[in-house]
Amino acid sequence: MSTLLSLRNLSIQFDTVRGRLNAVKEISLDIESGESVGIVGESGSGKSVLSRATMGILHGGNVHKSGDVTFDGNLLSGLSAQELREFWGTGMAMIFQDPMTSLNPVRKIGTQIGEALRIRLGMSKDDANKKSAELLRLVRVPDPDATLNKYPFQLSGGMRQRVMIAIALACDPKLLFADEPTTALDVTVQAQILELLDDLRKSLNMSMVLVTHDLGVVAGHTDRVIVMYAGEVVESAKTTDLFANMRMPYTEALFKSIPTLDTPTGTRLPTIEGRVPDPTQENPGCSFASRCSYVQEKCRTEHPPLTSDGNDHHYRCWFPIQVRSTL
Amino acid sequence: MLKKQPISVIFAAAWLAILLFFALFGPFLPIPDTLHSFEDSLSVGIFSQGHILGTDSNGYDMFAQLVEGSRYSLLIAGISVTIGALIGSIVGILGAFKQGIFDRIANALFSVVLSIPNLLLSITLIAVFGTSPDPSNPVPPSRRLIVVIVSLTIVIVPILGRIARSTAISWSNRDFVTAARSMGMTDRQIIVRHIVPNVMPALMAIAFLAIGVVIVAEGSLSLLGAGIGEKTTWGSMIARGRSDIEYYPHILFVPIIAVALTVISCNRLGDQVRRNLDPREARL
Numbered sequence: 001m002s003t004l005l006s007l008r009n010l011s012i013q014f015d016t017v018r019g020r021l022n023a024v025k026e027i028s029l030d031i032e033s034g035e036s037v038g039i040v041g042e043s044g045s046g047k048s049v050l051s052r053a054t055m056g057i058l059h060g061g062n063v064h065k066s067g068d069v070t071f072d073g074n075l076l077s078g079l080s081a082q083e084l085r086e087f088w089g090t091g092m093a094m095i096f097q098d099p100m101t102s103l104n105p106v107r108k109i110g111t112q113i114g115e116a117l118r119i120r121l122g123m124s125k126d127d128a129n130k131k132s133a134e135l136l137r138l139v140r141v142p143d144p145d146a147t148l149n150k151y152p153f154q155l156s157g158g159m160r161q162r163v164m165i166a167i168a169l170a171c172d173p174k175l176l177f178a179d180e181p182t183t184a185l186d187v188t189v190q191a192q193i194l195e196l197l198d199d200l201r202k203s204l205n206m207s208m209v210l211v212t213h214d215l216g217v218v219a220g221h222t223d224r225v226i227v228m229y230a231g232e233v234v235e236s237a238k239t240t241d242l243f244a245n246m247r248m249p250y251t252e253a254l255f256k257s258i259p260t261l262d263t264p265t266g267t268r269l270p271t272i273e274g275r276v277p278d279p280t281q282e283n284p285g286c287s288f289a290s291r292c293s294y295v296q297e298k299c300r301t302e303h304p305p306l307t308s309d310g311n312d313h314h315y316r317c318w319f320p321i322q323v324r325s326t327l
Numbered sequence: 328m329l330k331k332q333p334i335s336v337i338f339a340a341a342w343l344a345i346l347l348f349f350a351l352f353g354p355f356l357p358i359p360d361t362l363h364s365f366e367d368s369l370s371v372g373i374f375s376q377g378h379i380l381g382t383d384s385n386g387y388d389m390f391a392q393l394v395e396g397s398r399y400s401l402l403i404a405g406i407s408v409t410i411g412a413l414i415g416s417i418v419g420i421l422g423a424f425k426q427g428i429f430d431r432i433a434n435a436l437f438s439v440v441l442s443i444p445n446l447l448l449s450i451t452l453i454a455v456f457g458t459s460p461d462p463s464n465p466v467p468p469s470r471r472l473i474v475v476i477v478s479l480t481i482v483i484v485p486i487l488g489r490i491a492r493s494t495a496i497s498w499s500n501r502d503f504v505t506a507a508r509s510m511g512m513t514d515r516q517i518i519v520r521h522i523v524p525n526v527m528p529a530l531m532a533i534a535f536l537a538i539g540v541v542i543v544a545e546g547s548l549s550l551l552g553a554g555i556g557e558k559t560t561w562g563s564m565i566a567r568g569r570s571d572i573e574y575y576p577h578i579l580f581v582p583i584i585a586v587a588l589t590v591i592s593c594n595r596l597g598d599q600v601r602r603n604l605d606p607r608e609a610r611l
Contacts, residue, residue: 057509088511095506102502106524106606115520116510151606167510 004033004207005054005092005175010067012046012053012231019280023049025231026067033174036201036208038218038239040254041228044276047211050228051177055092056084072174089120093173097180099160103152109136109163110148116170135166139196158189162196169200175207182217194221215254219243227251230277230287233306237313247313247320250288286318294319336599339592346589350401353394361391361559373577383578384571389564393585396561399472400589403555404541407476411483412534418484419491420526424499424518434492437485445482446547452478453553468557475548475555479541486540490533491526498525528604535597539590546586561586 012024024046031037041047052058054069056076069076071091076084096102104112113135114128123131129148136144139162152160161181168176178197182190198221201208210222218225218239225242227235227250235248246252253272263269274291277283285300286292292299298318306316332340349356359365364386365378373381373389380389422430440448457474459466498504499522507517542561548554549562550569561582568579 052505055509057505085511085513088509090511092509094509096502098502102506104501104503104521104525106528106604107520115507115512119516120511153606164506167506171510 002033003030004035004072005031006068006070007054008068008070010050010053010069011065012049012058013064015062015064016280020064021279022231023279024053027231027233028067029226029233029236031175031207031209033207034201034205035224036198036210036222038210038212038222038225039228040212040215040218040225042213042254042272042276044230044279045228046231047213047228048179051094051179051209051211055088055094055177056081057088057094089116089171089173091173092175092177093168093171094177094179095161095164095168095181098184099157099164100184102164103160105152107151108148109150109152109155113148113163113167113170116167120171131170132166135170136163138169138200139163139166141166157185158193161185161189161193165193165196165200169204172204173206175209176201177209177211179211180213181210183212183214190217197221214258216258227254231279232287232316233314234288234317235313235315241311241313245313247309247315248288248317249292249294249321252321253291253293286316294321332599335595339595339599342588342592343596346397346401349394350398353398356394358391358394359388361387361395363387373581380581381575381577383567384575389578389581392559392564393561393581395559396564396582397585399555399558399560400542400545400562400586403472403476403479403545403560404538407479407483407541408487408534408537411480411537412487412530414480415484415486415488416491416526416530419488419493420495420518420522423492423495424514424522430492433488437488437492440481440485441489445544446551448482449475449478449544449548450551450553452481453548457553468555472555472558475545479544482544483537483541486537487530487533491530494526494529495522498522528601531604532597532601535593535600539593542586542589542593 007027007029010024010027011022014021014023027050029037039047039050049058053063053065056069056079058065065077067077071087074087076087103109110129110132113132114123114125117123117128117131118125132148133144136147141147141159141162147155147159147163152163155163161184165181176197181197182193185193194217197208197210200206210218212218215225222239225235225237225239226233227242227248229250235242235246235251237245242251243255246255250272253270256270257272259269272291277287277290283303285298285302286304289295289299296319302318304316304318306314307320308314365382365388366386369382369384369386371378371381373379375381378388378390380393382388383392418433422433453471453474457466457471504517504521507521512520545554545560546562546565549560550566552566554560554563554566564582565579565586568582571578
């Protein structure tokens with residue numbers, strides 16, 4: 001497999017009224033073609049900012065970006081929006097969290113799918129219509145031809161998310177960012193959408209970055225998981241390896257806060273006490289120190305580097321959890 | 328879009344259509360000249376022989392005046408609202424979408440103009456640009472007309488500009504704009520295809536309201552003697568009818584009822600246009 005996307009020391013900062021906010025700190029990662037990578041973290045961990053910044057669609061004068069983004073052999077950092085646009089839709093595409101607000105309410109589904117085809121691929125109206133119906137069939141929307149003439153408000157949330165996926169796939173992207181694609185949907189629909197994304201990724205040989213706060217979503221649908229906390233990568237490993245051997249206390253805490261069927265009724269679900277540290281403040285120690293149950297003196301004063309266990313499993317912790325299984 | 332409409336909307340549209348018909352074709356219809364005085368029938372009431380809406384105290388036919396008035400009132404309102412809506416929406420939408428210094432300056436200007444009382448602003452402009460200090464060399468009527476239209480346009484621009492801007496801001500931050508950008512659409516394509524169709528319903532509704540506002544504003548200007556002068560407008564008819572209210576109230580009521588009906592019709596139609604442009608409501 002070849003590397004499709006590579007980030008080197010990508011940092012994103014925002015100017016806010018309270019000073020400079022470090023949203024993403026020095027992130028380096030590689031995504032192979034055909035690979036599915038999950039980015040997990042709680043609200044404010046920088047996962048959405050990371051995916052938007054990678055594409056380059058963060059806009060506004062208060063964004064500061066540093067580091068290199070290389071996509072498919074092209075260095076994207078430093079390109080103007082005009083030049084970046086060449087990669088949007090055709091190289092990288094994104095689907096968004098809330099299918100209720102991601103479609104234009106006053107325009108028909110057909111126009112919205114066809115738009116990308118006509119503008120980016122220069123298709124005629126008829127061709128775009130045919131291709132749109134085909135895309136809807138691909139994302140398993142029942143009765144695609146009738147759906148083309150509907151407005152977003154006439155579709156359910158799950159159907160709208162399918163339409164969003166169809167739009168994102170319109171120009172045959174090599175990399176699909178799915179930014180919390182199932183968060184706004186109910187559980188049964190979530191499973192269907194994840195299943196669909198999985199199938200499409202395999203059949204279209206696409207890479208996918210699945211951004212979510214839900215470790216459960218990541219479990220069955222990714223090859224590799226990156227756990228983010230306070231704008232940093234705190235753990236990254238093969239999905240199976242991560243769930244077997246969590247090294248970083250934060251990952252473990254996240255995992256423990258997922259309800260399971262075998263916890264006795266009436267048990268309080270563990271939560272992670274405290275809050276994400278203020279991203280406008282510099283913190284000398286580990287960013288998770290204030291909430292970690294294994295915290296030691298060193299954690300508060302020295303920032304842990306990202307260390308490897310030699311097995312492509314990286315973690316950012318001074319006192320990692322010992323490997324429990326010796327499989 | 329032109330499916331079953333409420334009866335009030337049909338009446339409103341019919342009234343405006345009739346007005347538009349008389350405004351456009353008035354000169355070709357067998358209507359007495361507005362300046363022809365019927366000296367043997369001064370101030371006759373409505374439905375009199377030969378004068379369906381009566382005559383005023385100078386013997387001028389009220390219907391003829393109403394028709395000429397509708398021409399100028401609608402002309403002034405139509406032009407100033409159209410130009411005002413164009414300028415306001417372009418400035419408002421661009422500002423909202425691009426943000427930054429342009430938006431801040433435009434918004435500050437809107438605020439400044441909005442803070443000045445409309446009538447005061449219009450009268451000042453008309454006094455400065457639409458009058459002549461030399462009574463033997465008055466400004467030509469066409470120039471006076473243009474000054475009145477421009478002064479009313481200046482009043483309308485910030486009202487519609489504000490609406491366009493605030494609506495556009497709320498739509499510019501929606502995910503579908505980010506989604507369109509992430510599919511490689513240019514800012515221009517996003518504005519034309521995604522922002523404008525969403526801003527239109529609100530803007531149209533307010534623009535129709537503004538037509539009513541301008542008709543009333545022009546009436547107020549005429550009442551205060553700062554109207555377009557020579558030609559009859561509804562406002563100048565009301566101004567002249569004032570003095571006859573005790574003995575010949577129809578001279579005052581005829582133009583007032585015309586103004587009221589037109590303003591109500593515009594409001595009703597504007598509301599309906601907004602509903603029809605919004606697919607969610609149109610389908611209900």
